[in-house]
Amino acid sequence: MxxxxxxxxxxxxxxxxxxxxxxxxxxxxxxxxxxxxxxxxxxxxxxxxxxxxxxxxxxxxxxxxxxxxxxxxxxxxxxxxxxxxxADPSLEDIADSLAVMGALEALAGELACQNASDEEIRQIVMLQQKMAEGSGTLEPIEFFRTDMKMHGAIVQASGNNALIDTHSKYNARLWRARFVSSRRSAGREQTLAEHTAIAEALTKRDAVATAHALRTHLVSAVTNISVALEERQNKAPKE
Incomplete structure (x- = not known):
């Protein structure tokens, strides 16, 4: 109901x-x-x-x-x-959209390695550090906003307007699902490690490693969302 x-x-x-x-x-x-x-x-x-x-x-x-x-x-x-x-999309629909998002962000990471300025990369690293340092103190919604700013900054740094526009549309659709993934404290350590891997690869301008780190991160999001939805279902009152 x-x-x-x-x-x-x-x-x-x-x-x-x-x-x-x-x-x-x-x-x-x-x-x-x-x-x-x-x-x-x-x-x-x-x-x-x-x-x-x-x-x-x-x-x-x-x-x-x-x-x-x-x-x-x-x-x-x-x-x-x-x-x-x-809206209450199914896990299958969310997973399908996240697969596309993973491909978009992987491409963005590759292009950012080529096109980003040193200042843009510095700003991305600062966002990653803010999440790492504030993991236990930031409110869930503030942690999530910082998370999305980091991903958005990588996409912006790609310099590809068509990619930026497409990513914006998919990210809006996945906004709540990504928040569900971001706020799970049980998976926070893994999330932070994945963000660190993304930032380190981008700092080295290693396109292959950056793309792999971003794809891995989006795959983890599917797992986090699946577990979170199952937990919510188990807590829901029985009719």
Missing amino acids: EKPAKLTELDDSALALERPRATLVEIVADKLREFILIEKLPPGAPISERDVAAALGISRTPMRGALALLERDGLVEYSVTRRPRV
Whole structure:
């Protein structure tokens, strides 16, 4: 049975984006994306445009626009009667998308070894070090954001606009799944070791090793997500 959205836990605090000049629709979409990540809007939950808009203190017009953005990203889907709900993709669908993501990031790593400036590589290493040093102190969502910034920086450093655009679309679709993988404390040590391998290979501009490290990291994500979903299912109350 689908769990209802926890509207009493929603609020309009921190309705802001890091990127400048964001529209209200983009701001609301980012807030809803965060609610989906931390499961204030759990997988499969119906989303009441009116109730969520009221909880956020906005009108239904930007709410509809935000939902349209999240539908494009694969985080929200609509029933045959056009009622929105939080998407709940199968593990098979997630694994298929992560396989593509692994290929995209491996290519990005290869190109970054050729095209990245020394400063870009330094910034990527700094993000990896921030995760390593803050593993036990960073909030899960902050650790995840740093994780995604590192991956995004590698893709940007590839210098390939077509790759950057394609990666952005797949990453939006996998946002919640990658958060599920990132927040598992049981797999954190392995995640940090994989990030270190990526950073070290990139620093050496070893294209083969960088591509291999990124593919390995995405394969591990599938395992983490599979275990996390099984754990969630086991904790779910029996009907």
